[in-house]
Amino acid sequence: MKKILVLSLIVAIGLTFLIGCSSKEEGSIKIGVLLPLTGSQAKFGEMEKNSFDIAQAEINQAGGIKGRQLEFVYEDDTGKPDVGRMGMEKLIAQDKVPMITGGYSSSVTFAAAQVAQKYRVPFMVCTGSVDKITEPEAYDLNKNDGDKFYVYRINPPVSEYASGLEGFINSVVKPKSVMIFHEGTTFGTKGAEAFAKTCSKLGIDVLGTESYTEGTVDFKPMLLGVKEKNPDVVYMIAYVMDAALLMKQSKDLQLSPQIFIGAGAGFTMPAFRENAGVASRKVVSSTLWHQSLPLAGAQEYFDKYVEKFGAENTPDYHGAEAYAAAYVVKDVLNRATDYTPESLKNALDKSDLMTVFGPVKFTSYGKKIHQNKMDTYVVQWINDELKLIWPQSLADADYAFPINYAKEWAE
Amino acid sequence: METFLQTLASGILIGGLYAIIGIGMTLIMGVLNIINLAHGQILMISMYITWVLWHYFGIDPYMSIFITIPTVFLIAEGISKYFLHPLIDKDSILPENQVLMTVGIGMVIMELARTIFTSDFKSISPTTTLRGEKIDIPGYLQNSIHIANISISIPLLIAFSISIFLTLGLFLFLTKTDKGRSVRATAQDKGAAALMGISTAKITILTYGIGSALDAAAGSLLLPIYYLYPDVGPIFTVKAFVITILGGLGSTVGAIFGGLILGLAETFGATYISMGYKDAVGLIIFLLVLVFFPGGLKRFTKV
Numbered sequence: 001m002k003k004i005l006v007l008s009l010i011v012a013i014g015l016t017f018l019i020g021c022s023s024k025e026e027g028s029i030k031i032g033v034l035l036p037l038t039g040s041q042a043k044f045g046e047m048e049k050n051s052f053d054i055a056q057a058e059i060n061q062a063g064g065i066k067g068r069q070l071e072f073v074y075e076d077d078t079g080k081p082d083v084g085r086m087g088m089e090k091l092i093a094q095d096k097v098p099m100i101t102g103g104y105s106s107s108v109t110f111a112a113a114q115v116a117q118k119y120r121v122p123f124m125v126c127t128g129s130v131d132k133i134t135e136p137e138a139y140d141l142n143k144n145d146g147d148k149f150y151v152y153r154i155n156p157p158v159s160e161y162a163s164g165l166e167g168f169i170n171s172v173v174k175p176k177s178v179m180i181f182h183e184g185t186t187f188g189t190k191g192a193e194a195f196a197k198t199c200s201k202l203g204i205d206v207l208g209t210e211s212y213t214e215g216t217v218d219f220k221p222m223l224l225g226v227k228e229k230n231p232d233v234v235y236m237i238a239y240v241m242d243a244a245l246l247m248k249q250s251k252d253l254q255l256s257p258q259i260f261i262g263a264g265a266g267f268t269m270p271a272f273r274e275n276a277g278v279a280s281r282k283v284v285s286s287t288l289w290h291q292s293l294p295l296a297g298a299q300e301y302f303d304k305y306v307e308k309f310g311a312e313n314t315p316d317y318h319g320a321e322a323y324a325a326a327y328v329v330k331d332v333l334n335r336a337t338d339y340t341p342e343s344l345k346n347a348l349d350k351s352d353l354m355t356v357f358g359p360v361k362f363t364s365y366g367k368k369i370h371q372n373k374m375d376t377y378v379v380q381w382i383n384d385e386l387k388l389i390w391p392q393s394l395a396d397a398d399y400a401f402p403i404n405y406a407k408e409w410a411e
Numbered sequence: 412m413e414t415f416l417q418t419l420a421s422g423i424l425i426g427g428l429y430a431i432i433g434i435g436m437t438l439i440m441g442v443l444n445i446i447n448l449a450h451g452q453i454l455m456i457s458m459y460i461t462w463v464l465w466h467y468f469g470i471d472p473y474m475s476i477f478i479t480i481p482t483v484f485l486i487a488e489g490i491s492k493y494f495l496h497p498l499i500d501k502d503s504i505l506p507e508n509q510v511l512m513t514v515g516i517g518m519v520i521m522e523l524a525r526t527i528f529t530s531d532f533k534s535i536s537p538t539t540t541l542r543g544e545k546i547d548i549p550g551y552l553q554n555s556i557h558i559a560n561i562s563i564s565i566p567l568l569i570a571f572s573i574s575i576f577l578t579l580g581l582f583l584f585l586t587k588t589d590k591g592r593s594v595r596a597t598a599q600d601k602g603a604a605a606l607m608g609i610s611t612a613k614i615t616i617l618t619y620g621i622g623s624a625l626d627a628a629a630g631s632l633l634l635p636i637y638y639l640y641p642d643v644g645p646i647f648t649v650k651a652f653v654i655t656i657l658g659g660l661g662s663t664v665g666a667i668f669g670g671l672i673l674g675l676a677e678t679f680g681a682t683y684i685s686m687g688y689k690d691a692v693g694l695i696i697f698l699l700v701l702v703f704f705p706g707g708l709k710r711f712t713k714v
Binding site for chain 1: 413414417418421422424425428525529530531532534536537538553554555562564567633636637638640641642646647650678679681682685686687689690
């Protein structure tokens with residue numbers, strides 16, 4: 001009996017402590033951010049964290065949220081789903097954040113989103129791109145739980161990454177055949193599937209789909225196979241250093257299709273150009289963002305980032321996603337009546353604002369809900385700079401096509 | 412045919428590099444009786460040293476072998492003497508715990524690298540800024556030679572040649588010198604070696620250093636081919652582990668064949684099955700060897 005008494009006393013004290021913590025009205029408003037800050041994807045996580053930091057400083061300088069400071073609490077997911085889940089639980093249970101943003105890799109983001117849904121805390125994804133993240137069907141929900149879906153996404157899903165590319169391929173490249181090469185992660189596999197679907201829609205022959213795993217030093221046997229098939233387009237989904245290795249070894253083998261197209265991710269990063277060298281020339285990639293787009297603040301954000309982190313660290317769409325996410329957070333917090341997950345969810349539902357990344361408004365279509373619809377674009381490495389080439393109405397450079405890769409590489 | 416030859420060439424070259432990583436681990440396995448799970452991280456240390464020497468001092472990666480080998484040797488001697496040996500010395504500490512110690516050492520090394528160098532990818536990029544001057548790197552660090560239609564990357568070829576050279580050196584050391592014979596004696600029977608007047612403690616520490624030094628050479632050779640970040644280690648720890656088992660625990664000659672087999676299995680798997688199953692093919696061979704030749708390839712060799 002005594003034991004039970006003592007136990008209940010401890011529980012009671014614990015509870016008051018917990019309540020005491022969560023109900024404090026003073027101090028900064030904490031919002032969780034889940035990113036890969038270590039591990040093989042840390043380069044992307046770092047760019048996003050830098051962007052969150054810039055936005056946080058700006059927002060707080062401008063007076064914060066109704067007089068209170070905004071504070072992003074970072075949790076490192078190391079690029080692993082299990083660590084991501086743990087990080088998410090820590091943010092919710094220990095840091096008691098009413099809302100979480102971030103989410104880089106597809107597999108980690110999906111795992112983390114399930115935790116958010118379980119604890120009913122809004123999770124606004126800014127990069128994780130596999131389609132199922134915003135498809136309530138993919139979650140283990142009760143029948144009526146579907147209306148109470150807590151996952152939101154700013155960036156387009158991976159199946160729409162190549163939508164901007166479609167126009168470019170259809171009206172400029174007009175290929176007959178394509179070879180798809182992707183890394184064996186969720187992002188790579190789903191992206192390859194989506195692109196194959198796009199190709200069959202456009203009447204392009206898919207000669208083959210090859211995947212590879214992390215730690216591949218020599219891609220040559222596989223690239224030689226590609227060379228034998230002689231496709232018009234080589235489409236690649238790869239993270240930054242593998243993207244550089246792929247292009248360098250394609251150059252070694254003189255594998256020259258009509259065009260090399262990358263699917264965002266690594267191909268738009270400055271480190272890609274640095275490491276691939278001449279092999280990066282005239283490579284085309286789909287992208288979600290470019291600083292020259294007519295979006296208020298886009299160029300300013302780009303300049304600010306470069307000024308702070310050096311000219312060799314130019315931000316690409318990943319950074320813009322994070323920066324935009326920070327401003328959506330600000331907007332949501334400003335409109336919310338209080339800072340509980342429930343009222344932030346209500347505010348998120350009504351989001352309709354313009355960011356440096358484009359308009360943000362969460363809509364439902366197909367199987368997806370809370371998904372922001374967005375255009376994607378095409379960029380090309382011209383004179384060692386990433387130029388926006390498609391759609392032509394927005395382009396800041398003329399596209400280079402047809403391309404004589406042998407000549408580009410010879411210099 | 413062309414594809415076959417290209418695959419064969421790629422497989423043998425990469426296998427040679429794997430072999431030297433594997434030999435280091437197998438040597439440590441033979442004498443210390445533990446799987447050194449910090450092996451990849453030691454490789455990473457060497458890669459970082461090579462990168463720093465290249466990036467800040469313009470020292471050729473192949474020349475830096477003369478620096479990485481002694482430096483890593485000393486670091487490894489330290490690790491072995493102050494962290495591993497005290498555990499091996501006590502009979503009451505199970506070998507499992509010694510292996511755990513290497514995991515811990517590996518983690519510390521990895522996080523130290525992250526603190527010092529951040530998570531950025533480093534590599535020998537085609538153009539590099541050296542003392543404010545933009546220079547193109549020498550051709551042998553990035554080009555390929557073409558024989559018929561087969562492309563052989565020069566840095567990989569150099570890596571292969573130096574690996575062979577170092578392996579031969581190791582053999583001479585193991586078979587012709589007193590220290591080398593002591594190492595082999597300790598590996599074969601620690602108790603008997605001690606009775607013959609060999610200081611097994613010293614030999615254990617020395618072996619960890621030699622194994623790591625080979626690993627260090629591999630790191631310098633790998634940098635022009637691959638890229639570098641703090642988490643690069645585990646990828647190669649796994650490869651070294653597979654090679655060690657393939658070759659038969661503790662067998663140097665076995666490890667050479669283990670490395671070549673792994674390299675060939677991976678590239679042939681990539682060409683004729685699927686690139687995505689590259690690792691799976693390597694591991695299936697690993698399982699087959701365990702099932703049919705539990706002792707590894709060692710049973711075909713005497714050394």
